[in-house]
Structure formats: C-alpha cells, structure tokens
Amino acid sequence: MRVTANTATVSTYPVTDAEFERVMHEAANAARAVKAVTLVAAAPFIGLAYVVALPVLGLAAMAWLGLKALAARWKTGARAARNVVLFFAAPFVGLAYALALPFVGVAVMAWWGVHAAGHRLATN
Numbered sequence: 001m002r003v004t005a006n007t008a009t010v011s012t013y014p015v016t017d018a019e020f021e022r023v024m025h026e027a028a029n030a031a032r033a034v035k036a037v038t039l040v041a042a043a044p045f046i047g048l049a050y051v052v053a054l055p056v057l058g059l060a061a062m063a064w065l066g067l068k069a070l071a072a073r074w075k076t077g078a079r080a081a082r083n084v085v086l087f088f089a090a091p092f093v094g095l096a097y098a099l100a101l102p103f104v105g106v107a108v109m110a111w112w113g114v115h116a117a118g119h120r121l122a123t124n
Helices: 007-012 017-072 076-121
Strands: none
Touching: 007 076
16 A cells, blocks of 8 residues: 655644644653663673673783783793792692602612612621
C-alpha cells in the first residue's frame, strides 16, 4: 500500500505549538524510559566487562611501565632480575645441599680412612 501526503490534509489539520510541545514532551519521556530500562539491563554486562578487562589492562600497564624502566636502566634491571632468580632458586639449591651432604660426608670419611690406611702401611 502506498501512502502519500496531501498538502490539503496538512493545511486542513494544522498542528499548534502547544500540541507539538506536548507530543515532543511525551516522546522525550518515552525515550527516557527506554534509555533507563536499557541501562538497567546492560549494567551487569558493563560491570562484567570491567571486571574481566581490569586485571588484564592493569598487568599490561605494569608490563609497559616495567619495560620502559628496564630500557632506561637495563644494568640495574639485569641485576634485579638476577637477584629475583636467585631468590627463587635458593630453596632448591638448599634442598640439593641437604640431600647431597650425607653422601659427601661418607665419601670424605672413606677417603680419609683409605688415606690413613695407606700412610700406616707405608710407615710399617
């Protein structure tokens, strides 16, 4: 179906300023209500986006600032990285020493015994 506007119809039913203002006011109120409902429905998803994105963006910002600082002072950064690696490796090095120490002690005592026996045989 085709609808056409007739100039006679428009001039026959003129819209007064008061009617126009009333209709626009009702349309604005309806739009406000739709906007409010839309925001209420979208708010949990916006919050979820912030919750998911904030840690990632925070870590990215920290990495960016860290890389900038490292580029400015790479010797200090290399020393700090070495210290961090040694800090995390220290418990494992200590565990290796604790596990190896009894075997090293037995080997040293055996070597002393063989050395003492060799000297005793050489002196007799």
